[in-house]
Amino acid sequence: MPQPGQESLWLWIGAIGMALGxxxxxxxxxxxxxxEEQTFFIVTSFITLTAFASYLSMATGFGLTEVTVGGRTLDIYWARYADWLITTPLLLLDLALLARADRNTIGTLIGLDVFMIATGLIAALTTVASFRLVWWGVSSGALLVLLYFLVGTLTTQAEKQDESVSSLFWTLRNLTIGLWVLYPIVWILGTESTLSFLPLYWETAVFMILDLSAKVGFGVLLLRSRSVLATARKPIEERERAPA
Structure with a gap:
């Protein structure tokens, strides 16, 4: 079984950060x-708990495999994709619950997200360099469509909510967009694309920082105000009847 190298420092930092979160x-x-308020805390806690298990497995060498591409052996942290396959739909679910999105919107977002992560995993495990880039393109295309729905349909639904709720949604949505677009950029610049402009040590560090920001940072912003969460989960009719 392949063992993590010096980059294990960043993996342990990630594991500790996710545990504390x-x-x-x-x-x-x-x-x-x-x-209904509990739902936000439960979903957000499972996001970081899952990420903690992923980082712990990578730090101890279990979440790591090797792929040979063009005679070159690449270290692939498959546990990172297993993490994303669970945590990114949960992050979208938090946003959707905040926006009081309908089932079709939630299903579309999660479906696109699972497709994006699955095709990204195919890119990471494919043994032909050119095919890795093709699958990266497919995964990145799915991300762009997903972000289109975030900016369009989900934002439209969020804007129907109370001002405090829609403001929090905008903050979290922008944070999510800003961080998520960086993932495929790091991937294409790093070792998994075989371009290796970014060495594995720094690639691991950047992914860890992005993960902590996208999960722990997201959760801190979401859960800091229980009054906003309570308002978000009230039916619109009940809010309209409430005294000013």
Whole structure:
């Protein structure tokens, strides 16, 4: 079994960061009794808990495999893709719950997301260099379509909510877009594309920083105000009846 090299430092930092994030989110949500508010804390805690397991597996060498491309052996952290396959749909679910999105919108976003991660994994495991770039293009195309739905349909639904809710949605949406577009850029510049402009050590560091920002940072911003979450989960009719 291949073993992690010097980049394991970043993997351990990622594991510790995700663990601390999980503990913080569980503690924040411990006294929440409203079931619809609890959903945000549960979903967000499972995001970082899953990421913690992924980083721990990569740091200990379990989440790592090797792929030979053109006579060159590449270290591929498959656990990273397993993490993304679970956590990115949950991140989108948090956004969708905040926007009170309908089922079709949620299904479309999650379907596009799973397709994006799955094709990204194919890109990482394919043994022909040119095909790796083709699958990266397919995965990146799915990301662009997903972001189109985030900016369009989901934002339209979020704008129907209370001002405090829509403001939080805009903040989280922009954070998500800003970070997610960096992932395929890091991939194409790093070792997995075989271009290797970014060495594995720094590629691992950048992915770790992006993951902590996209998961722990996202969660801190989302869960910092219970009053906003309570407003987000109230039916619109109930809000309209509430006194000013």
């Amino acid at each position: 999980t503990i913080y989110f569980v503690a924040r949500g411990w006294g929440v009794r409203e079931k």
